[in-house]
Amino acid sequence: MENMLEKVKFKGFIWPIVIGLIIWFTTGIRPSGVSVQAWHMLALFVGTIIGCITQPLSIAGVTLIGFTLTVGLGLSDMKTGLTAFSNSAAWLIAMAFMLSRGVIKTGLGRRIALYFVRMFGKRTLGLAYSIMGIDLVTSPAIPSNTARAGGVVYPIIESLARTFGSKTEDGTQRKMGAYLVFTEFHANLLTSALFLTAMAPNLVTAQLASTLKVNLTWMGWLEAASVPILICLAVVPWIIYKMYPPEIKETPNAKDWANKELAEMGKMKLSEKIMGSVFILTLVLWMLSSIIGMDATFVAFLAISILLITGVLSVNDLVTEKGAWTVLIWLSILVFMAGKLTEFGFITWMSKSIASGLHGVSWAVMLAILAIVLFYSHYLFASATAHVSAMYGPFLAVAISAGAPAQMSAMLLAMITAVMASTTHYANGPASILAGSGYVKQNDWWKMNFVLGIFYLLVIGIVGPLWMKVIGLW
Secondary structure, three states, rough: OOOOOOOOOOOOOOOOOHHHHHHOOOOHOOOOOOOHHHHHHHHHHHHHHHHHHHHHOOOHHHHHHHHHHHHHOOOOOOOHHHHHHHHHHHHHHHHHHHHHHHHHHHHHHHHHHHHHHHHHOHHHHHHHHHHEEEHHHHHHOOOOOHHHHHHHHHHHHHHHHHHHOOOOOOOOOOOOHHHHHHHHHHHHHHHHHHOOOOHHHHHHHHHHHOOOOOOHHHHHHHHHHHHHHHHHHHHHHHHHHHHHHOOOOOOOOOHHHHHHHHOOOOOOOOHHHHHHHHHHHHHHHHHHHHOOOHHHHHHHHHHHHHHHHHHOOHHHHHOHHHHHHHHHHHHHHHHHHHHHHHHHOOHHHHHHHHHOOOOOOOOHHHHHHHHHHHHHHHHOOOHHHHHHHHHHHHHHHHHHHHOOHHHHHHHHHHHHHOOOOOOOOOOHHHHHHHHHHOOHHHHHHHHHHHHHHHHHHHHHHHHHHHHHHHHOOO
16 A cells, blocks of 8 residues: 655745844844853744744644754753653643533533523524623633634524525525624634633733743633623624624524424433533632642643543543644643743843833833734734744733833733734634625624724733732732
């Protein structure tokens, strides 16, 4: 049998290699105050990030090559390098991926979704809030916002839309489907901003913040994000309803449809009951982890152990959970490489240089500029992971150097990184799925996202700091 080679997009290597080599071989003209090690590490880090954008391989493959070069070129020894994979945040998100597998495998996620539709589905606006509720309830333990959007919520939206005669193939998208799809996209963004474990890039921000001595805990994240994000969650479905109204306003049949689907599912199975109990236990322990001194990553391991012992998940489920192992690789390596930049003094040099160059500018103005640039620069990225890895740490370092309160700045910029996907149809995984469904025209997607992006910047940028002042973060 002929050996088959895996597909590699070799053209995707061109820009990472060219730019990495340019930086590497301009060591002789590097700025004063930057060591040779720091400059070489910058070359590898920038090359890796560009590779995450051009994706000749998956992000895990690109970062693995970056790790190999870091060790092979003498910027770390192998023993130290392997400590990257002891990163507790990476293991937390990997275990959370496995937890989410249980939610989907048992059918609990679908049952929760149908309950929401049954309770709030009399009107299309109510359906939109029920869609948002589904994402909100499942987001703390499904760290893949793509899995939530594509695996849990979108199938419900598509079934509902077709039930009411709203289809992509016959031009009836605006009856209902377009409105629900676009609302789900924004609900997904906002729930991703609300919980530390709601999307993988959040853990990148938390780890990058920790390299600057800023600790973002699960409960601390929720407390800081709660007011600005809940305001957005309460208002955004209504804004979209006014901006992009569905043709069908009343949906009296939605409740009957949900009841029919629930009847077909039958009574709640034992596996669902166990999964639901473990889900609640995990959330409670995450909330209390900083109070009772229980490590959040240990809580995730405890939850998976219970699911294994009770038979809800099998070892094969864990082994085949590709998303978990992929995240473990790229998150561990990116945080390790970013940590090397800090260790070699590059981040400190850069933040001080920018801060001194903007001498006289108040920290509040500086932070506002950083937040706006961070948000709108996402037009250049198709990956939140690559964007966060490249810009969050340096931007936070600059803000802190300018005198901005560290904890507040870290959370403000973290919330921005979650909602910055309100830009393009390629901004993140959920955008690719939902925009690619064909329900919303591309020009409508861009125009409405631009309006909502301004709304998010205003709410997060104004209400966020005020709320964090109230709770004593600065």
